Amino acid sequence: MPVLRSTLLIDAPIRTVAAAVRDVSVVRATGPLAQCTARGDLLCVGDELSFQVPLVPGVRVPMRTKIVRADDSGISSELASTDQLVRRLRHDITLAETGAGTLVTDSVRWLSPWGPIGSAADVLLMRRFVLKLLQRRGNAVRSRVLSLGRAPVVVAAAIVHKGHLLAQQRSYPEHLAGRWELPGGRVEAGETDEAALIRECVEELGARVTVGARFGPDVPLPKGYLMRAYAATLADGDAVPEALEHLAVEWVPVERLAELDWLDPDIALLPELHALLTETL
Structure with missing residues (x-):
């Protein structure tokens, strides 16, 4: 050929x-x-x-x-x-x-x-x-x-606990309400990615996390942002994350990953999330 x-x-x-x-x-x-x-x-x-x-x-x-x-x-x-x-x-x-x-x-x-x-x-x-x-x-x-x-960075945490991944359901804006995403948010000036993830998880879930290795590609977001994803675990294994800023949080097993209506950027990470969960089983 x-x-x-x-x-x-x-x-x-x-x-x-x-x-x-x-x-x-x-x-x-x-x-x-x-x-x-x-x-x-x-x-x-x-x-x-x-x-x-x-x-x-x-x-x-x-x-x-x-x-x-x-x-x-x-x-x-x-x-x-x-x-x-x-x-x-x-x-x-x-x-x-x-x-x-x-x-x-x-x-x-x-x-x-x-x-x-x-x-x-x-x-x-x-x-x-x-x-x-x-x-x-x-x-x-x-x-x-x-x-x-040159894009400002948003970080996302793939929090894995007992073979399940934590997903949270958006409450706003209206056109995204009801869809699912990983916890996280924007990295502020002077913050490291890890510090931003820890802060965002406390604000969104009321739980501290231990940040692990990066995984997956960088993911372009609307309005010129760039998302980086990290593996994470609960700093306290007995903590119960809450939906402080979202409609709901859910611990999702590997066989249900594809069933959720993920936000479009998170869809690009599904193969890596599947592998991440499979490694913990």
């Missing part, structure tokens, strides 16, 4: 770059995106993208791909169906931490269905299209990383 690949080095943490490569705005800046099924700003496994691929001048052919991997190490997609312009297609963005920043390797491979004619089409059409796509995506990723690096 033909393979085209590009690399770039970005002076930013891998989680921020992981957010950029999954960002729907980056996908839109890359090429003629017709439709995307993502609920939030980040692509998740199972999301589908519809593109318009230029076949000849003035003629565009639709193509659909599905996200099959999306995590801190990058993102991958494949054809959503086989009845398309090419027989096979695989797109991989792989991230690696280095001493100079995050190395981004972007590769696209495909298989045309037309034999020798398809090989000629690869040279004249697909290769040209993919090369432009790789260049535009690299520029868009770099630009998005810069904007995310």
